[in-house]
Amino acid sequence: MKKSLFLIVIAMMLVLSACGSVTKKESGADAGDKKTEKTEVNLYTSRHYDVDNELYKKFEEETGIKVNVIKDEADVLIERIKREGTATKADLLLTADVGRLYRAKEEGLLQSVSSDKLMKQIPEKLRDNDDMWVGLTKRARILVYNKDKVKPEDLSTYEALTEDKWKNRVLVRSSESVYNQSLLASFIEIDGEEKAKEWAQGIVNNFAQNPEGGDRDQAKAIAAGIGDVAIMNSYYFGQMLNSTEPEEVKVAENLGVFFPNQETTGTHVNISGAGVVKGSKNADNAVKLLEFLTDEEAQSKFASANYEYPVNENVEPSELLKSWGDFKEQDIPLSTLGENNAKAIMIFNEVGWK
Numbered sequence: 001m002k003k004s005l006f007l008i009v010i011a012m013m014l015v016l017s018a019c020g021s022v023t024k025k026e027s028g029a030d031a032g033d034k035k036t037e038k039t040e041v042n043l044y045t046s047r048h049y050d051v052d053n054e055l056y057k058k059f060e061e062e063t064g065i066k067v068n069v070i071k072d073e074a075d076v077l078i079e080r081i082k083r084e085g086t087a088t089k090a091d092l093l094l095t096a097d098v099g100r101l102y103r104a105k106e107e108g109l110l111q112s113v114s115s116d117k118l119m120k121q122i123p124e125k126l127r128d129n130d131d132m133w134v135g136l137t138k139r140a141r142i143l144v145y146n147k148d149k150v151k152p153e154d155l156s157t158y159e160a161l162t163e164d165k166w167k168n169r170v171l172v173r174s175s176e177s178v179y180n181q182s183l184l185a186s187f188i189e190i191d192g193e194e195k196a197k198e199w200a201q202g203i204v205n206n207f208a209q210n211p212e213g214g215d216r217d218q219a220k221a222i223a224a225g226i227g228d229v230a231i232m233n234s235y236y237f238g239q240m241l242n243s244t245e246p247e248e249v250k251v252a253e254n255l256g257v258f259f260p261n262q263e264t265t266g267t268h269v270n271i272s273g274a275g276v277v278k279g280s281k282n283a284d285n286a287v288k289l290l291e292f293l294t295d296e297e298a299q300s301k302f303a304s305a306n307y308e309y310p311v312n313e314n315v316e317p318s319e320l321l322k323s324w325g326d327f328k329e330q331d332i333p334l335s336t337l338g339e340n341n342a343k344a345i346m347i348f349n350e351v352g353w354k
């Protein structure tokens with residue numbers, strides 16, 4: 001009897017190992033090879049900027065901790081972490097927008113982190129209330145305009161772009177972009193749903209073309225004479241001015257930069273940020289990487305190489321960003337961008353902003 005039970009157990013083990021080679025491989029790593037635990041950190045990131053790899057390399061050199069990078073869209077990575085469950089190898093989730101960090105937190109995928117260094121290096125308003133995520137860089141959603149056709153005094157607010165004088169002149173990418181979703185989410189927070197919807201409708205009425213391409217393509221459409229003013233993230237404009245493609249530089253040099261809503265609610269600011277994944281096997285390494293990315297050296301690099309605004313207040317923006325001048329930032333809790341995301345998407349659908 002005992003012998004047959006033993007045989008059944010052996011047979012079950014064989015079946016399990018045969019049908020789950022990936023699982024087996026993963027659980028091998030998960031089971032905690034001590035050496036692995038100490039020397040690596042697995043990063044799921046939706047950031048798509050060259051400067052990141054340079055910084056990871058530097059971190060590897062300084063700490064001996066290897067950074068393994070898996071790159072995809074934030075929603076795909078969030079679904080992947082959910083699907084992988086406790087078997088996930090992800091230690092750190094990095095996104096280019098706070099709305100997705102909020103989503104990951106709501107889904108229960110992140111864990112709180114306590115680090116004096118992070119608290120010192122990142123202002124409280126750029127950290128989650130429950131310490132589930134932190135901001136790594138800031139980006140402003142600015143206006144750029146055709147200097148031949150538009151004077152800075154013609155511009156004032158995001159809201160003013162809905163006026164009739166901007167008919168067929170406004171360029172902005174699709175509402176599928178999380179950057180636009182967070183922009184509208186901020187208006188929902190400040191002005192309420194009704195006004196936010198009026199704004200979205202007003203912008204659709206003034207579209208120079210149906211939204212296509214990314215932020216940089218909106219600037220290029222100005223150069224092509226399709227429209228006169230575009231909404232885009234600040235760092236893309238910096239990247240274009242410093243591009244290795246002469247065409248991009250030429251396009252950008254003919255455009256002016258404008259920070260809207262300076263007399264009112266401030267220019268919309270979003271963060272790129274990160275949170276440690278719940279159940280992370282290398283959580284200490286993940287925190288070390290966050291501390292590294294928010295120290296003065298890395299923050300200067302984000303600013304000088306990718307034209308993002310530092311979160312660390314000891315670090316000055318790059319010369320280029322400084323040349324654009326100081327600006328008043330929109331002042332709302334960042335978590336509201338995530339909270340209002342679903343409403344924002346609904347409004348975009350209602351007003352036909354594709």
Ligand code: FE2
Pocket residue numbers: 096233
């Ligand atoms: Fe981006």
